[in-house]
Amino acid sequence: MGQSMPVSAMPVSSVRVTEVERITPRTARVTFTGDALPDVLEDRPDQQMKLCLPREGRSVLKLPEMDADDAHGMRWYEAYLAIPEAERPWTRSFTIRSHDRARGTMTVDFVLHGDTGPAARWGARARPGDVLGMVGPSSLYARPLRSAERMLLAGDETALPAIATLLEALPHGTRALVYAEVADAGEEVALPDAEAEVRWVRRDAGGSLVEAVRDAGAFGGAFGGAVDAAWVAGEASAVRALRRHLVQERGLPKAAVEFSGYWRRSLSQDDAPTSEDLAWAAERAAGSA
Template sequence: MGQVMPVSHVRVTGVERITPRTARVTFTGDALPRLLEDRPDQQMKLCLPREGRSVAEGLLPEQSAEDAYGMRWYEAFLAIPEARRPWMRSFTIRSYDRRYNAMAVDFVLHGDLHGNGGPAARWGAAARPGDVLGMVGPSSLYARPLPEAARLLLAGDETALPAIATVLEALPAATGALVYAEVADAAEERELPPTAGGVEVHWVHRDRGGSLVAAVREAGPALDGVDAAWVAGEASAVRALRRHLVDEHQLPKAAVEFSGYWRRALTQDDAPTEEDLAWAAERAADAS
């Protein structure tokens, strides 16, 4: 695709509240047809304006083709004065319709029902057609193949639901799926795509004291036949689940695809912790 992490702009064309705490925002953009691919779990970053600002053309640095992994671009991004520098948050593309050049992205509105949480939640709750954001990526450089499986476990919180849906849509016909999804309450449940190999879905509700880690640990016979897993969501929960699946369920490390989408009490603006760096190194080692 030329640039490793291409930089472009996208414009809002529609907003739909699909659950009380989730807004689905539809974007269009001139660069989308050449950037988006037909694969699951496409991750990119959106640049969100600070209050009273916009992410206009010319604000974001250009990406050099020689800038492998975008490190120089990120340094230039950080050099933008803080008062003008957009917030940058990671998202998974829920869907892309080439006929209409329409990309759908789900915004989880953490905090109360009005989205009084972080920058992404606030922006998602107030998004209107015509709003413009910067977009960094996606890049096939970071695409990871799904683990081959007869029965695949998919586990995550609401931030992972868009990716889980795209994974289900991409599964081979011979692969069965088992989903454990943690959400705030029953109102946050949503329909997930059916699969040719069959899908069994278990919703875990925080308002009833449920947790994703506990639910999977206590799944017992429900995990029979699971020979690979895809796990994403809050980083500490992802780490705990991966340890359980490898140590207790005896899955090979290479059979567990994992990604920490967010960190409790920390944001993407905070420096990575030593544990974050250690897990990033292990993830890279597993992929090599």
């Protein structure tokens, strides 16, 4: 704690764990508090930020030092790279699942996908009192939902926190159809009571998000017919396949499909973007392809 936090488009602050709860066998819900949280938290769904995690063997967490307004939201990264590599924290992207600005608290759901990554490793061992850094959230990265009568929200476990906040904030009159891929029935987290139809896709039963959406006919059933817009996030190749399907086979306008690769199979968030990642990032930024 005690990190000074100048006013910035991409705030850097410290957060401290107050509570850890296993909400499913493979999801740890961690509650954080932080002096800066009342100022940096925003009242909108799908707030993304980066957590800074100490490298193994480091008890002191070194955070990027911000000394100027960060109009483009990237000065934090220059400051981050200026930290000597041995002391530089790992940074990993997360979603704020819930927050209470007045009390200065927030919760984050960590998918415990194994011991191969620093974030999942940390999440499995988190204890009250642990301190992490946080970069963001920032409205520079806000992705407002397109208004729609029928909205498809599709993703894997890593996207469930965002999907939950989006369901909580759905405009009146928007009906949501959720496709959520999880390891097994034990990972089906409670989603907010919204005007939503939720279809769980279980990997242990051979299910996959892409196939489930592809095979969903006209998204029939109670939902009744086509969707007007979609929000898709999760493993990058699945997200790309779904976006292609929705645009090319379902006829959704490109601008009506908000998509984001949250993780890449066999690659960590430290690995450089592949040429395919760069092409899709450009496409996302342009809002069309």
